[in-house]
Amino acid sequence: MTIVSEKIILGIDPGTNVLGYAIIRGEGKNKIELIVLGVIELKKYSDHYLKLKAIYERIQQLVDEYHPDEVAIEAPFFGKNVQSMLKLGRAQGVAMAAALSRSVPIFEYAPRKIKQSITGQGAASKEQVAAMLGSILKVKDFSGAKLDATDALGAAVCHFYQGAAIGGKGKASSWESFVKNNPDRVKGN
Numbered sequence: 001m002t003i004v005s006e007k008i009i010l011g012i013d014p015g016t017n018v019l020g021y022a023i024i025r026g027e028g029k030n031k032i033e034l035i036v037l038g039v040i041e042l043k044k045y046s047d048h049y050l051k052l053k054a055i056y057e058r059i060q061q062l063v064d065e066y067h068p069d070e071v072a073i074e075a076p077f078f079g080k081n082v083q084s085m086l087k088l089g090r091a092q093g094v095a096m097a098a099a100l101s102r103s104v105p106i107f108e109y110a111p112r113k114i115k116q117s118i119t120g121q122g123a124a125s126k127e128q129v130a131a132m133l134g135s136i137l138k139v140k141d142f143s144g145a146k147l148d149a150t151d152a153l154g155a156a157v158c159h160f161y162q163g164a165a166i167g168g169k170g171k172a173s174s175w176e177s178f179v180k181n182n183p184d185r186v187k188g189n
Contacts, residue, residue, distance in 0.1 A: 008035070010068035010099070011156025012059070013148050014076065014092040016084075017043050019055055020148030023066050026160040034137050035066065037149045048087060052094045059098035071099045072159030074151060075108045109158050114151075117158035129154050 006027045013020035019042065023035040040058050042051040062068075073096060076088045096106050112122040119132045130142045130150040136157065142150055 007070060007160075008066060008068045009156040009159055010059075010062060010066065010071045010104070011152040011154070011159070012071060012073040012092075012095050013151035013155060014055075014074065014088060014095055015042070015148055016048070016051060016087045016091050017041075018146060018148045019058075019091060019095065020146065020150070020152035021059075021062060022149060022153035022156050023062065023068060024153070024156045024160065032137060032157060032160055034139060034153070036062075037145055037153055039146050039149050048090075052090060055091055055094045056098045059095050060102065063099055063102045063104055068099075068104055070159065071096075071104050071106045072155040073106060073108050074114060074155045075110050077111050107159050107162075109155055109162075111151075114154045114158040117161050118154050126151060133157060 006025060009024050009026060011020075011022040011024070019040040020038075021040070022037045025033045025035055027033075040055060042054060045051045045054060073092060076085060076092055099106055109117075115124040115129055116122040118124070118129050118136070121128075124132075126147040130145070130147060133150055133153055134140065134142050137153075
């Protein structure tokens with residue numbers, strides 16, 4: 001079995017006003033390096049469809065520039081406002097389509113799973129997640145970063161911790177990714 005020693009992971013926290021993104025490099029079982037952290041400001045667009053276009057174009061730019069091996073995206077949580085949920089789902093779908101258009105596999109994580117993976121508590125606050133990520137990555141201060149960006153970073157780090165990124169055994173998004181990540185569990189012809 002060949003174990004991949006390094007992976008680039010793009011984390012995405014979808015949003016309709018602010019979309020967070022982060023790119024990390026994971027190596028081995030516990031070495032994580034932050035490459036880039038940022039947000040896509042969408043409030044300046046009055047039309048929802050222009051927001052979706054901006055998301056699609058920027059995610060494609062990130063994929064083209066950093067060549068991530070995988071994308072970890074935060075799954076939408078269920079809210080009371082149906083219209084907001086539909087818009088958030090569209091934003092998530094467009095971000096996924098942009099990565100898939102470049103053949104990058106997608107892994108989806110519930111917000112509670114991300115928080116639990118980073119802090120040990122599924123009900124942790126965004127601030128607690130950001131503080132723990134600072135400790136994990138040895139970044140002194142995320143105070144200039146928006147919480148949407150650190151949420152995206154949390155998705156990427158969660159994915160790394162799940163083992164889906166380095167060396168396999170994690171949750172697969174397709175049969176192809178399962179075979180790729182688990183060659184010892186699939187018998188050839």
